[in-house]
Structure formats: structure tokens, C-alpha cells
Amino acid sequence: MQGKVEGERLTTALMFCWIFLFITTYYVLRPVRRGLVLSGLGNENMPFIYMGTALVTGLCVYIYSKFAHLPRKKLIGGIYAIFFAQLLAFRLWLQAANDTGLAAGCFWVWLDVFSIMGVTLFWMYANDIFDTHEARSLFGVIGAGGALGAICGSSITSYLVVPLGNHNMLLLAAGLILATLGIFALLETRGIAARDRHLHRAVLPNQKTMHLEHWAEVFQAILSSRFLLILAALVCLERITPDLLQFLYNQILTQMAHGATQIARLDAIMETWRGAVEFVVEMVLVSWILKKAGTKFSLVSSGVAIAIALVLFLATSNPIAIVGVFHLDEAIRHSWFKAAKELTYTVTSHEILFKVKPVIEMFLYRFARGLAGLAILLVTSVLGLGNQFVAVLTIVAAILWAVSGYMLAREFDNLEQQV
DSSP states (O other): OHHHHHHHHHHHHHHHHHHHHHHHHHHHHHHHHHHHHHHHTOGGGHHHHHHHHHHHHHHHHHHHHHHTTSOHHHHHHHHHHHHHHHHHHHHHHHHHTTTOHHHHHHHHHHHHHHHHHHHHHHHHHHHHHSOHHHHHHHHHHHHHHHHHHHHHHHHHHHHHHHHHOHHHHHHHHHHHHHHHHHHHHHHHHTGGGGTOOOOOOOOOTTGGGOOOSSHHHHHHHHHHOHHHHHHHHHHHHHHHHHHHHHHHHHHHHHHHOOSHHHHHHHHHHHHHHHHHHHHHHHHHTHHHIIIIIHHHHHHHHHHHHHHHHHHHHHHHOOHHHHHHHHHHHHHHIIIIIHHHHHHHHTTSOHHIIIIIHHIIIIIIHHHHHHHHHHHHHIIIIISOOOHHHHHHHHHHHHHHHHHHHHHHHHHHHHHHTTO
């Protein structure tokens, strides 16, 4: 019994370190990316970048599907090693291209793929080794590693981006990815040994007849399962709504700071403070919220908050409402919303996790970003309706997001009774 507890503690600690290092890397790069794109391409070109992200992510997920059968050590370790090499390549390209034009846009797209693939692989691993009861208790604490990483990464960038420059921040990020790879290797060789066991999972309707070797079969599995279909809708709306909101936020940010490094610094400072709040919430409140308030509240709250805040923005035209709700949404999505969404996956099988989840969490998630970009382009450039109508569109998306969250929570509750 003592060995089991020690194994659980070791695994939890290593998972905490993994997500901490990866999110630190992402938040070192995220403000740098925003500064490069807003100063080099301008916010008016963000819809095209969003659509490019959807196409590139689709290609990456298709390639991933060809290797999804590999043992997870080779699959996950290989992908993180590729991340390291790509960071070095982007450092050289951005320097040669002087941080403008195509290189900056491609870096934004790449970081989108990097973040969603890296985080999805992490939570796939967590879903695979923890059961529903353990997830409800531990996912908040483990997720706090990500909040701590957001504090560290954005703090590092806020202090170092001006003296070191954007290019050297990519070298720092590459070193952090190497450290992340080391944690994963240690987890596989030591921590997971005490955790690798068969976990009882709920059986989804038609799951026994599902064949998931090809994309068409994966999409058929999603369409044939009410749980997976609602989950896919939630994931799409989880991306569309914040991206519409981000477009409004970017407009305000470019009015508050000028130049790539100054925009990066201001964004990093705000993300540092938000990350501090997220860390406290995830360490102290997330497990309590999941147990007491439940998955319905956790999955619905971000959409409701955005809808209310944007109604206030339309009524007052105060840009602080946009800045505030942008960071509030980020905090909620990264804390109890993320924990609750990942909790729902713990009732599914290993095959669903490694073959269906990547299509939902990577392809559909980023495809939804392309839809957001297309919607912004249509509203602002084609119809010429301006940011006020983007805000209205965001409110509609936020309400649909909240509704899908409520429906998913009900489906999860039904499946959890089977476990």
C-alpha cells in the first residue's frame, strides 16, 4: 500500500513538472509571437493566420494518425524531439527574415500547432494513467503546474525579451523543451511503473464495433456517439469564442504598446499576473470546484462570463471590459474548465484516447480557429461591420459554448455511472 502511495506521488510530481516545463516554454514564446505578428503583419491579417493554422494542424494530425499505433514512449518522445529541432530552425529563419512577413506568420501557426499538440499529448497520457476518481482529486493540482509555468514563462519574457531580443528567447525555449523531454523519459522509466495498470472504462455506444484505423472511421465514431459528438462541439466552440475575443483584445493591445518587443513585454506582464491567480486557483480550488460545484458549472462558466462581459462592453464601450474578460476567460479555461473537460475523457478507452481524442482536440480545435478567422474576415473586411459586430458574434458563440458544456456534463454523468 505504501509503495502504491509513493508511486502515485512520484507520478503526480513528474506530471506536474512536465506540464510546468511545457507551459513555461509556451509562455516564453507566446508574447514574442504576438509582438512579431502584430508589429510585422498587423492585426488585420490575423484571420488569414487563423485559417492557415487550421490547414496546417489538419495536415499534422493526419501525419500523427499514421504513427498513433506506436508505443507511447516513442510517439510522445519523438514528437517532443521534433519540437526541439523546429525551434532551432525557426530561430535561424526569423533572424534571417528580420522578424517580418511570412516568417512571423508561420511562427504563429507553428506555435499554435506546438501548443495544442504538446498539451493534448500530455493530457492523453494523464487520461490513460488516472481513473475518474483520481482525476477529480489530482487534475487540479497537476494542472497547477501549467499555471506556474505561465507565471514563469511570461515573467522570463517580460524581463529578458528587451535585453536579449526575440531570437534568443527561442534558444531558451529549445532548452526548456529538452528538459521537458527528460521529465517524460523519467516518468516512463520510473513513475509510470507504479501506475501502468488496467483501468475500468465506460463503454460508449457502438464502441465494440468501432474501427479507428482511418480518419473516416474516426469521424464515423464521433458522429455515432452522442458523447463524442457533443464533446467535439464543445471543443470547437471553446476555440471559436476565445479567438473572436482575442481579435478584439489584439486591437486594444496595439493601442496600448508599439513595436514587437514592447507589445511582447506588456502582454507578458499581464499574463504573469493572470498566471499567479491561475496557480492559486488550481492548487486550492479546482479539486473542490469539481467535487462540489460539479462538471456542469465548470464547463459552462467561461462561456457565461464572456457573454455577460461583452454585453457590458457593448453597453459602455469601455475597452477594459475586453482586457478583463480576455484574461478571465484564459484563467477559467486553464483551470477548472480544462480539468473538467479532461475529466470527461477518463471514462473512455485507450483507443479512443489515442486515436479519437487527437482528432477532436487538435484537428477540430484548430479547424474551429480557421472558422473564427473566416468569420472575422467576413464581418470586418467583406461586410465592413466593424468590431461591434465581432463582439455580438462572440456573445452568440459564448452562449452556444455554455449550452454544449451543460449537455456534455449530463452525458458524462450518465457514463460515469458505468465506471
